[in-house]
Amino acid sequence: SSTLWGKGGNLECHLNSQGAENIYEPIKKVEANVFEDIELRVIMNISEIISCHWFFKEIQACKPGKPYFRISEKLDIIKCISQSYPQPSVKWTFCKTHEKRYEIDGIQKVQYELHQSELFETYILCCAANDLGRECTSLFTIDLSERRATPSAELLLKVGEPLLIRCRAVYRNYKFRINLSFENKEVQQNRRFEGLEYQTDHSAIRIQYMFTSAARKGDSGRYTCSSTAHPNQTALVTVLEKGFINITDSREDFEIGDEEFCFEVNFTAYPPVECMWLFSQKTFPCKQSYSEDGHSISSKFCNHQHRSGIYVFYAENDDTVMTKKFTLYVRRKPEVTMQLLFKQISCIADSYPASSWVWRNCPDLNSSNCTEEIKEGIQNFLPERRSLGSWISSSILDVKETATTFSVECCASNLVGSNCRKSFINMSGTRTQCFSNPFIKMNNAALYVFAGFIFLLIIFLCVLICHKYKKQFRYESQLQMIQVIGPLDNEYIYIDFREYEYDLKWEFPRENLEFGQVLGSGAFGKVLNATAYGISKAGDSVQVAVKMLKEKSDTSEKDALMSELKMMIHIGSHENIVNLLGACTVSGPIYLIFEYCCYGDLLNYLRSKREKFHWTLTDIFKQHNFSFYHNICLDQNSRENELKVTQTSQNINMTSGPNGIALCSEEGNRLIMDEDEDFNVLTFEDLLCFSYQIAKGMEFLESKSCIHRDLAARNILVTHGKVMKICDFGLARDVMNDSNYIVQGNVRLPVKWMAPESLFEGMYTMKSDVWSYGILLWEIFSLGVNPYPGIQVDVNFYKLIKSGFKMDRPYYATKHVYYVMQSCWALDSRRRPSFSQLVSSLACQLVEAEGAVKQLDPQMSVNAGNKGT
Template sequence: MHELRSIRTSSQPGHWLQVAIIFITLSAVTNQNSSAISCFLIQSNTETEEVQPAEYTMSNSLNTNTNLECHLSSWSSQYIYKAAVTVEVNVFHSVELKVMQNISGIVSCIWSHRQSSKQCSLIYTSENSIVSLELLKVTDKDAGEYELSIKNEDTSYTVYFAVRVRSKPRKPYFKEYERRVTCISRGYPPPSVQWLFCISPNDRCGNRTGIILYKDMDSYGVQRVEHTMRARKLLEEHIWCCAGNDFGRECTQLYTLDLRSVIPLPEIFVKVGEPFIMRCRARYKTFHFNIKWSSESENKLWWFEESEYVTGPAMVRVLFASAHRMEKNNSGNYTCVSSTHPSKSAIITLLDRGFIDLNTSSEEHEIDTNEEFCFVAVFKAYPAVTCVWYYHSTSFPCDLLNTENGYSMSKYCNHNYVPGEYIFYVENGDVHLNKTFTLNILQKPKVHITSKADLITCVSYGYPISTLTWKKSDDVSFNCTDDIMEGITYGIPERKIDNWKSNSTVDLTNMTGTFSVCCCAMNSAGSSCENTFKNVKSIQQVQNNFIFPIATGCCALCIVLLIALVFNKYKKQYRYESQLQMIQYIGPSDNEYIYIDFSVLEYDLKWEFPTENLELGKVLGSGAFGKVLNATAYGISKPGVSIQVAVKMLKEKPDVSEKDALMSELKMMTQIGHHENIVNLLGACTLSGPIYLIFEYCCHGDLLNYLRSKRETFHRTWTDVVMDNNFSFYHNFHQDQKSSVRAGISASNGSNTTISRTQEFEQTRQGQEVTLSSGHSEILQHDMEMKYENTRSYDDEEDLNVLTFEDLLCFSYQVAKGMEFLESKLCIHRDLAARNILVTHGKMAKICDFGLARDVINDTNYVVKGNARLPVKWMAPESIFEGIYTIKSDVWSYGILLWEIFSLGVNPYPGMQVDANFYKLLQSGFKMDQPFYATDEIYFLMQSCWAFDSRKRPCFPQLVSFLGYQLSNTEALVYQNMDNTHCKDDSSRTSSLNGVNFESISEDAEGDQEEDSPMCQ
């Protein structure tokens, strides 16, 4: 059961939020002749620290653990049950229907509602199985009868539930018949209807109920109420019809053109097929006047007049215009004309469907806690809408105010100055829209200073981002006036839940004497300062006065270091952090970004998987902080089906920071979503025992070892494979479908889909003369004439244990596709390498993050730099020297990964040690030579990824397009190169796709020109 909980900083009265869960326990005897079913409604409350209207905080009419009284209603071979008690849910609340059953045999089930059905998902426990159906933020369309059908091999069970959605009544509307005007409204609970005669329905005014003409309830529980008044009783200037129930009140004013009023009618919208009525009203001192309608509409409305004498004395005439069903040609300008009054007009527009005119652009507001502020949503809509405000998945009521120009307005003021995102949701059956408001509270900076040796660190919390400055004074009065200009470093600002954290450090190594140091933080909300006192002696004084203490200290330090070295063998040295991160850009420069802090977000329990359904196996990988195990998961993909999975977990006795890091990784993976070229999250176990993250299992391990294991069986083309295997396997191929990786490749601007490599080879062969031995040529000619009608399957490829140049291209393409997906999610990998790519059935490549289970301490690929171990040979220069990680630094790493692939797993920069000389070479623009198995086009692609200026590197969508083009022409290109080896021109190496010339990009990478690469324009 999901809880919707609102985060608040102050304590105020809460309200009840219904989350209904229906448990149905089914038990079947062995002979299947009888069945017992029990149905219950269970309610739970979620307190939201928010002041809300009384009508919105009412508790539900059903008590906790109410028996829904399911009774057997048929004695046929099918067991049919129906709940006698109706399930009632407030609008925009959530409900979850759950069924616990222990029917023997293979069970299948279907939920049905309003002529639509949904396949059930079964979760197996030790005693029974559970069927679940979630209805989130219910609206009117979710009301009605729900049918659950459960079947096994012998028997069928059906259970019916009636669900009613409680909300304010629908906005009333009018229709006319035989000079009677009827006000109609619908709702649940049933509304009461009143006619009101005053300027505003909120004023004290006379009311009449009229004649209750009709009451009826439809199959969805919504009751229709009609109240009728004779037209001769509807002659007042202002006439309203209001419908109300326990959840609110809705009113509609009768359209009226009063010839004495200066207020015009706004444009009137009516949907085709709806009834319509409008009045023209005039009052004059005698009865010697008349009124009439004038319209250019092709289809005239029906007009009739009512009149009466009123005190004054005076005569009131009202001319009604109505239609039982409006047609498209009823649109137009309707003018009321009188001999004694100025004419007035109304514009009627007919619509095929409703609309909502709302500016959905996000709004961001910065306010002070002393400032009165309300979110305001203004829109025009037809028909009438229902709306709600959301904060952290908790709903709050929406009140609408009509303006004179036909627009509606909703305000939300009860935010209690809590920062965050507030969402306005509005719908009218035809359209539904969202608008997001972000509230930021101005906070004067709060400054905190810490001192360690000659370093002073200043941390500031406030909103907006604070600017930090350092000052000093030469006395102890803390009256700092002199600016400190040297030795200052600034950290990257970090966004917290309700403020920004800024930090700066000043190094006082080059300063001596006694003085005060002040750190001041300033933003638009104000400024604050914090100070400290320093007494720094000169180096000469230290040498003269503290030689013996220093010597003693050095000895003690050596002893401490020796103990620390021994101790560190048994203690973890590095803090666990997932290499995969989601970033949030906060500025135009590469270094102006922050990582999203997932520790403050809530974990969605829909990913939770029962621990008892998980059977752990052998260890696949182990690292400093955790390990990855092979496991079997029962029912995680399909009911009753077990699959192999990989389980990521911490080692025994993890500390709090490691648990938080693993939970943050879990929340991040739930946000990223599914893609075929990443190792996808399947579920998690977090509620009891150790934390398990459940991922897809990849049977062939990592790409690096896969490539190395296939070096002896590498073939340049499939023609080589054919010849080496005597063609015998071609006759056994089946008409299997190609992998989605190859079948789905197309040029990024709508070029043709990939041609199968066998067909492409056939087309290339027809234009060239290939010299073969006489023994093989006849067989090859015979197979080519068949045009390879039988395509090979990936199982056959894996049985042959072969690797081709096309496979290398395919791996490269798949990784680029996965990174393109991660880029769209604002994710950066930070450790993209062949060891972090897994290979599964069908030579499918998937990007993963080995961070938890990689032994970075003993892995020579990870070099000590500062206080961390980094994969320096795969890192972009800005990541090594400036600590900047962006999607463009991942592009550099992707270029190194390409080099690994087309060298079949050779370590990058072979023979080079990561030392000062390596860093100098990297800064000077040094690039690796072309790997043995790469074509010139692929090597140019690598070089473009290694542009020193990150702006000149390609982006992943362009890499996908280029590799897709290369992959689709693999066989033709290889044979062309074989045939034209002696006449190849350098200009032929350039491949162009969608107007992007990779030769020029390579030159940009070499020359480091000023313009950005055309790849990502």
Template sequence: EDLGCDLSSQSTENVYESAKNVEVDLFGDIELKVIMNISETISCLWVFKENQADCTPSLDSENRYVISLVFSKIQENQAGKYTLAVQGENSIYTIIFTVLVRSNILCKPRKPYFVKSENLTIINCMSESYPPPLIEWLFCRTPDDRIELEQLKENGIMHDTLFQTDIQCCATNELGRECTKLYTIDLNENLGASLPELLLKVGEPLLIRCRAVYESYAFKLKWYFENRELKKARWFEESTYRKDLSMVRILYAFASSMGRSDSGHYTCSSTEHPNKTALVTVLEEGFIKVTDSREDFEIDLLEKFCFEIKLKVYPPIRCIWISSQQSFPCEQNYSADGYSISSRFCDHKYQSGEYVFYAENDDTYVNKTMTLHVKRKPEVIIQSTSKQITCFSDSYPAPFWTWRKCLGPDFSNCTEEITEGIWRGTPERITFGSWHSSSTLDVQNTMIGFYVECCANNSVGASCVKGFTNQQGAVSSLRDNISFYATIGFCLPFIAVLLIFIFHKYKKQFRYESQMQMIQVVGPSDNEYIYIDFSEFEYDLKWEFPRENLEFGQALGSGAFGKVMNATAYGISKTGDSVQVAVKMLKEKSDPSEEDALMSELKMMTHIGSHENIVNLLGACTITGNIHCIEIDYCLSSLVLVLLWNKREKFHRTWTDIFKQHNFSFYHNFHLDQNARLDDFGGMQLRRDSDLTSGSNWITLYSEEEEMKYINRRVYEEEDFNVLTFEDLLCFSYQVAKGMEFLESKSCIHRDLAARNVLVTCGKVVKICDFGLARDIMNDSNYVIRGNARLPVKWMAPESLFDRIYTIKSDVWSYGILLWEIFSLGVNPYPGIQVDSNFYKLIQSGFKMDQPFYATEAIYFVMQSCWALDSRKRPFFSQLRPLIERQLVDAEGAVYQNTENNISTYSSNSKTKSRESREDEPFPSSVPSQDEDS
């Protein structure tokens, strides 16, 4: 935003102020930029709260000087006036910004503080908040004090309330209340009572009261500092008579601005009372120290539990609790000394995961991450192959497995334990609160025709499931409750009628349409275009492949309109060779319109051509038979989304270790998990997770060129997929941009670009695909009904969502969401936000997701550029691809440089291992140097 630049009305020549204040949300990112069109050589300096930071001017394309100051995740203590001092050859320029930090969460009043007015009889109580606080004085500690105060009010002598022992000032708004007690030494109180330490910062005011009551007015009070009488200019006295004619004297010690030399013991001396001493400590800067906090918790479901953290702080803190990228208010309970606090958080709703306590004051901040594991009993499902039965379980903690043979007329007596032919897989941690484990039983001839039972048992409980082994070794589940079958039999006709009705309604509403479309621009506006109608194109018979040369295997995916089958194609590349392919086909009872749509998709794929980063066409069967089918690359691999899920925890541990050790080459030396293995489809597994995408049927594809390499490279591929590095995330992003740049060059739009539609293959080669035909959009929660269609609304650009406009720029928006998925390691976009009317309002208002945990500032900048509301301001893929490529080159260069530095450090014989600490910079979020970026 152009803030405008006005000459200051108060100042001399060449002093400018921004016409508007800079307003930014708490933890937001902003950049202050000054453009100066002057011909002389300049140097510059930023000034904030008497701190200084150097800056480096640069020249833009119009030969103007550009000076910037960047804030990343701005905090409240960074609000205020920022002054840019520019020194030219002949002139000095001063530019002033006012930065306001909007805090929608931390809006409670700050802890009040006291300041002596120029009038010796007036003490001001001050606090800040938004909305503004109501200031209230409290002068009582007990009910008797309150009665006495009411009598004073009736007699019109409220001035006497200033002579009470306990005086508090409270600041209140609708979001909370904070109180501060005026530091008072009462010489008439118990001599054994200890006085709390008084903490102040350099520059803060001091105000201490010494109170004494005596039957005669003829007594005196004096202040001493380190055994020297305090100067007259630093104290003043007030006195009054009580109703019993005794005298109350108040002696104040004050200072408008404290320095380090003012630290020490302040003693109040009386001619009729024992002396008392207060310790005043003046700090250079504030502090936050965590004094007591655990990090890991395991609890039972419904067990009463709250997180608690204890700290010692000065000055007072503002704090929040963060969970699943949602923020919660932070309640603070102060102890008697006023500096020790505790905070509890109970609103975890028994959700396993990481919970972060964040606290800050004007000088520092602290993050404390705590992990909650909620125990739950196993949930068991049973599956089978031709000769094996496998049981899977999700639970916490990991369970122990037992197998039994079931006997008796109703197979209810499952007591004979099976000990032979059992294989127990290594449990895999898939989320904070879930272990995925399995156990497999090899079916022997002696077991055929019997029911078997597998049980998973952990500290919470046990779950069992039964299955019948028939002649082919297949398994069917057994329910113990006979009434269950009776109910099913009674309801089956009604269920069948209902399903037929739903099916016909669905068929009436939804028709298959290829997600990928090629557009023909017919006007200058985004909405002035038409799709190319490939039904009018001729099909090139060179792509035709004999149906009899296909040997079909198992189904890889099945959806609302069709399915994808694994098949062996004989002679598709050259005579005598067989190649694994994926065959994409409609279901047997398909509409003519759906057949036309699949045929149009086939013609479009022949028109687009091949590219290494998209799934490519190999051939088609269209002449014989009543099912149109397409053979496409069969990539023995995994979806990018599934790979991110499976490697999330290992990546997080690696990432954490790297930043602890500052060893960026650590990725490439990471110890592989020897027990990890890929299944027959490259580790492809469907997972259920409240924060992740679920419910879809996934397929994997393998390219023709990689088919012959697969057998010889399987072991190396498994190790390759066991390691996931930050460079891999960049490389995935780069390859998707490269594939989309190719589609962009063909005027082709994808319309459903997401991590679930991207494959990662051998050598971590990424391929963009389109699973629309084989996706069960009725059961996939990512597809929401809008009008008469089911749409992936969380990935859609605003113009597509509200105006049904799809262009290359709408794919760019989706690419930004895909980047967010990659650098959050597969978290579902807009976590915690329901797709409802409020969601659509957020999108229309320009809401953008926060920076993912594993993304750099540069990557997050790319995401934000993709999410520009005005599609014309979004970059093209031809611009995005070099941006990501540069990030990848820089990251790999940093790894290489770090490795060289490690070798050099190891070889050197330096005796000094300490490193001089850098002085605290006044701009904690200012622009880092190039080295720091790396």
């Protein structure tokens, strides 16, 4: 049996037997509701080796496509068709008053027929609607009974779209004729049909339709509807090679006060556009309104909340994308600050537009009667623009030493208003003092006391800050489980495992641990190699890794390590993470016991294998003239521990041999080699296999709502059989001396591996781990080169990341692998793949890469096949 959980898409299960030459036959297609989780199960009764491979093609929920019309084979029925998902409905409207509605369940391409009796209506509108929106199309009609063509005198189409024109006329008796012609030529007989309907007042309605299922450029031109009883009317039809969006030129800079104001964009487009407004990295909905002719469109945006900045209108359709930028300057009165310098008083104003200055003398600080303007000793500086909508103006007044005490006022003014600040100046002491309201007068003795108090306060604050600085790098596991509390990526909280109970069944006697060498040491703790006696079963000894805090650890760090222990228990085990085996928490320091990975971290492993890299196993056998193969293909009973040929299902598996050796296997045979053999190599298939395993491990963590926050080759461990295991060095990493961790604010961060939202907003999600996974892929397929080679982490680096800069393809990556990397580096986190999608993509690439083994020497393929049998 095979089971798949799915959400929102078309799912197919394909069967393949070993003798079917990889031809997959779909046995079932299933349509799933985009808003519900489903489980699909296939049960197979088989007599031979059969594999089942699940294929998934996601269908995004979307509002209905613009309806279009077709003529049925009967020539007297019009079909309205719209493609949409989820469940849509179709509505016909006649004469703008009567509506007919038809519900259609569970299909994506919706159509409904308009029958003979309804073909003569004056106004025919078809609308398709679902939960996400509504789209309507009017039947293009040249109505001779109206003064002009309705709803417009122009029709736009793209090449290949159906073209339908209706000519309609009403007259007091039926003895009249109508005719629809193209560029003054008769329309082909097979492309038109007519109809006649008598009215109760003895009048009659005649209609004539011209229809073609796929318009061509040659169908562009003028179509004339003529009658023996009416003046002719002509409509223009334009068939386009591709769609367009044309935005009308208009003002781009606006300056406003507190009045109501809206941006407005006028444009024409075909086909219809999706649009949005953007400001300060946020998106806002875009509403479109159509003119009477149906072609001119406008969109207004009023939700600017009087914030200065650049606003962007963004529109796209199937063929093109257009943007238009607007700059908004909001006028505001000055905000003034006053500062006392040595023998000078400085005033600074932030305003828009820039401010001008006036200085005045005041009778006293509390007086509002500051009328005597100061003309001398003033320095006004040219305003400087800080940002859009912000001018900084400054002015300095030189203090005259002849005056003992006095009060002054500085006032900044612009078009919006003015603002002032006052100060009392005391020149009698050795130091000049400046006070803003409220006024406080001090004598010299009080001044010394105050100064002493300030000095002691500064010393105390320095000691406090130093203490805080020493403690700010508290231990916290990089692995964190989150609880989503809203629909957006940033609406979540980290789960606090301090409140969870510790399950004592994980407790292991500390006297059964025999410690070896230190594997890693950091600011908070260390990891030691150890032998654990009886941790798996009585009498056995197992090599393990033990994580512990340093001797002088505080309570918060102990709590953090216990939280990590409870979290690892809660997460559970998986083949591609470093699994928890036990813990020691009673009567001594806290020990966390993990699996031991004998080959260390992936970064150093890759670097050590650079000289032993081969693109395929074929290259290896050619290089060694098949001597290796013939040496290992000895008697099966005596050599079965050194060579295995495994056959696996199409699901990628890790196949282990008697020596604990494992390699990725996929749809066929794969040689399993001992790492300790002299023939110790690395191939492109290995790199794909590493990538696949890590994606599997992250897929598991993702399913547990667990984010890593420091996914990199240095945090992947390698064990027997080239098995990858995701780990958290956490307390055992020396971030103070590791150049990969850059000081940013009060923390050290792995900047080159971090997603933009983590780097600039401090937000970590599953999708930020996907970005880091893309960087990790780059490390793998460059064999351990440091990311962004030659680029220093400085202001320019951050600008590059914000601009969407992506690293070039590493030397050992194919175009397909590089495409996966690029998809991980989408600036919009919503456009990045999930780890499940990454697993599927890499599985497909492994299928192709594994096929290279089958291209070996024919004799070898025969022998390998016999060996597998």
